Amino acid sequence: GLCQILTGVMEEVRRSIRLDVRGGDVLHSLLSASWLQALLRVYERLQAFLRDAPAPVLTNATGVLLQLTDVRASESCSEDAEELCRLLGQPHLQALLSAHDAVAQRDYGPVLPPMPEELPEDEEATRTVCLVKNNQPLGATIKRHELSGEIFIARVIHGGLADRSGLLHAGDRIIEVNGFSVGGMEPEQVIQVVQARALGSIMFKVVPITERPVHRHMTLYVRAMVNYSPQQDPTIPCADAGVGFGKGDILEIVDQSDALWWQARKLPGHAGCAGLGPVLQRSSGSCGWSQPYLPHTCIRPTLSLSPEDDLVAMEDRCVEADEEAFESDELREGEKPSDQPHLRLIRAGFRRSLRLCRRRFYSTSQLAGHAPCPSSCRAPSVPYEEVVRYQRQPQDPHRLVALLGPSGVGVNELRKRLIRSDPGLFQGAVPHTTRPPKGYEEPGRDYHFTSREMFDAMVSQSRFLEYGEYKGNLYGTSVQAVRDVLSSGKICVLDIEPNAIQAVRTPELKAFIVYVKPPPLERLRESRRGAAVATGYYVNRPFRDEDFQEMEAAAQKMESQYWQFFNHVLVNDQLQDARVQLLAAVNQAQDEPQWVPSSWIRPDGQ
Numbered sequence: 355g356l357c358q359i360l361t362g363v364m365e366e367v368r369r370s371i372r373l374d375v376r377g378g379d380v381l382h383s384l385l386s387a388s389w390l391q392a393l394l395r396v397y398e399r400l401q402a403f404l405r406d407a408p409a410p411v412l413t414n415a416t417g418v419l420l421q422l423t424d425v426r427a428s429e430s431c432s433e434d435a436e437e438l439c440r441l442l443g444q445p446h447l448q449a450l451l452s453a454h455d456a457v458a459q460r461d462y463g464p465v466l467p468p469m470p471e472e473l474p475e476d477e478e479a480t481r482t483v484c485l486v487k488n489n490q491p492l493g494a495t496i497k498r499h500e501l502s503g504e505i506f507i508a509r510v511i512h513g514g515l516a517d518r519s520g521l522l523h524a525g526d527r528i529i530e531v532n533g534f535s536v537g538g539m540e541p542e543q544v545i546q547v548v549q550a551r552a553l554g555s556i557m558f559k560v561v562p563i564t565e566r567p568v569h570r571h572m573t574l575y576v577r578a579m580v581n582y583s584p585q586q587d588p589t590i591p592c593a594d595a596g597v598g599f600g601k602g603d604i605l606e607i608v609d610q611s612d613a614l615w616w617q618a619r620k621l622p623g624h625a626g627c628a629g630l631g632p633v634l635q636r637s638s639g640s641c642g643w644s645q646p647y648l649p650h651t652c653i654r655p656t657l658s659l660s661p662e663d664d665l666v667a668m669e670d671r672c673v674e675a676d677e678e679a680f681e682s683d684e685l686r687e688g689e690k691p692s693d694q695p696h697l698r699l700i701r702a703g704f705r706r707s708l709r710l711c712r713r714r715f716y717s718t719s720q721l722a723g724h725a726p727c728p729s730s731c732r733a734p735s736v737p738y739e740e741v742v743r744y745q746r747q748p749q750d751p752h753r754l755v756a757l758l759g760p761s762g763v764g765v766n767e768l769r770k771r772l773i774r775s776d777p778g779l780f781q782g783a784v785p786h787t788t789r790p791p792k793g794y795e796e797p798g799r800d801y802h803f804t805s806r807e808m809f810d811a812m813v814s815q816s817r818f819l820e821y822g823e824y825k826g827n828l829y830g831t832s833v834q835a836v837r838d839v840l841s842s843g844k845i846c847v848l849d850i851e852p853n854a855i856q857a858v859r860t861p862e863l864k865a866f867i868v869y870v871k872p873p874p875l876e877r878l879r880e881s882r883r884g885a886a887v888a889t890g891y892y893v894n895r896p897f898r899d900e901d902f903q904e905m906e907a908a909a910q911k912m913e914s915q916y917w918q919f920f921n922h923v924l925v926n927d928q929l930q931d932a933r934v935q936l937l938a939a940v941n942q943a944q945d946e947p948q949w950v951p952s953s954w955i956r957p958d959g960q
């Protein structure tokens with residue numbers, strides 16, 4: 355009947371408001387709060403349950419079981435009794451009975467201490483908070499005021515015990531812990547008092563902060579572009595309360611109220627307590643985002659607080675230091691092109707010369723007489739990239755699929771196999787070249803043949819995703835060539851070099867980047883036994899051990915610099931398996947929700 359009483363009280367209060375009784379509106383808003391209503395409903399349900407609660411027949415089933423073993427010991431024990439004893443002797447049944455007894459004896463909840471009888475006179479100003487610790491951190495940090503020496507709650511960690519209680523807030527002044535006055539205590543001493551009880555209840559007496567800051571509870575999702583380890587960060591207020599993450603991880607930022615430290619959860623699957631993550635500053639270098647750890651030296655303690663030993667976390671052991679990849683199928687000269695249309699299709703777009711020049715371009719610096727490739731090192735130096743969930747609609751163009759990996763790993767092989775699996779759906783982009791067409795080549799199908807002047811103009815207009823020079827000829831993949839495939843309703847599949855990553859990550863192309871990773875050395879030796887590595891335009895030879903080692907080294911370098919941009923990592927061990935996995939990933943990219951940069955979806959920053 356509590357809800358009914360509350361309705362009656364609310365009516366009274368409403369009358370008080372009409373009569374302009376002081377405090378009436380505050381009381382009304384309190385009583386009409388949805389959380390209070392919900393709590394009362396829960397309370398009433400629990401009361402109803404207590405009334406109808408089933409009573410255990412016995413509270414000591416485990417004891418009865420022991421008596422049964424005595425029965426077994428007697429000689430007159432029947433076969434049935436034997437079987438019963440055997441069944442009851444099984445560990446899972448014993449565990450079940452033990453659990454039964456614990457419930458029957460109501461031995462499952464901590465016994466709360468009685469409320470203190472003597473309440474201070476300024477009772478209104480203090481609040482007694484009792485938190486029950488079940489081997490989990492309290493999820494709050496404390497700090498000491500430099501001048502007054504008073505102990506304050508510095509931060510309440512989202513989703514932690516203190517936060518879920520709703521009773522402790524950043525800024526609350528702590529007066530007592532478990533009956534011990536914290537006046538004059540060093541922060542470490544306060545921690546010792548908290549740690550004295552690993553389990554059970556901990557009682558805090560606090561003076562609540564009078565004006566709680568209004569938090570913008572706007573959840574933000576970001577992709578980490580750097581690695582971060584709280585344990586290696588000397589500036590984190592509390593390492594144990596930190597959230598560690600690696601490049602490419604998706605983080606859910608649940609609290610941005612602190613200018614220097616976000617509270618974040620790593621996705622997927624970390625539904626519990628959030629952790630502290632640094633609001634890292636942009637690094638100064640143009641490609642600085644690839645660094646493993648950015649020390650955020652901008653972090654300084656706040657003025658009114660002592661800088662070092664005065665901040666203590668109520669997390670266990672936590673002291674807050676304070677507020678902070680051609681055409682290997684390409685026809686040799688004089689060879690005739692295939693009459694089979696599907697083979698022609700496959701050949702279109704597999705241009706070894708382009709791959710080789712790209713490799714050269716990537717490994718050397720820049721094309722003589724040309725501006726640097728527009729895509730080269732244009733990565734924004736941001737530690738985080740805001741992301742949103744994107745689901746491609748059936749009427750939308752497909753996402754570009756870009757494959758990359760260390761030379762020889764099988765990027766081109768996988769790309770060919772993917773296109774061959776469904777030429778009606780997958781297609782490569784037709785590259786541009788300044789070299790003269792060969793007899794069998796058809797402009798617009800094999801290459802867009804163009805003059806050097808035209809090519810240069812396209813370069814200066816940033817119309818290439820990537821380009822390079824091979825044996826005196828220029829080769830490049832234009833944005834328009836990709837657009838042509840996408841607008842025909844097909845999925846464009848490209849192999850790119852890392853320096854083209856930024857050029858394909860655009861709102862228009864929405865590239866899904868698949869990194870093709872070499873398997874461990876042993877597996878490389880085994881799986882590449884019959885395979886040949888391309889060392890020049892027409893030069894193939896069997897793989898050697900040095901090739902594998904080079905591949906591994908190149909892979910490591912690529913991973914350390916670009917891991918954050920990989921949407922899918924595919925280990926190319928067994929070719930057939932890898933192709934199947936690639937197909938599955940590509941389908942997922944087109945048909946299932948994916949995290950993409952928010953700027954792709956909301957270019958205006960809204």
Ligand SMILES: Nc1ncnc2c1ncn2[C@@H]1O[C@H](COP(=O)(O)OP(=O)(O)OP(=O)(O)O)[C@@H](O)[C@H]1O
Nearest residue numbers: 679761762763764765766767881885886927928929
């Ligand atoms: N999983 C695999 N098992 C066996 N052989 C493979 C596998 N993947 C690729 N190969 C073979 O390895 C060789 C190199 O592959 P591919 O040409 O695709 O490499 P790439 O990554 O495109 O490198 P590059 O651009 O330097 O040629 C080819 O002969 C290919 O058939």
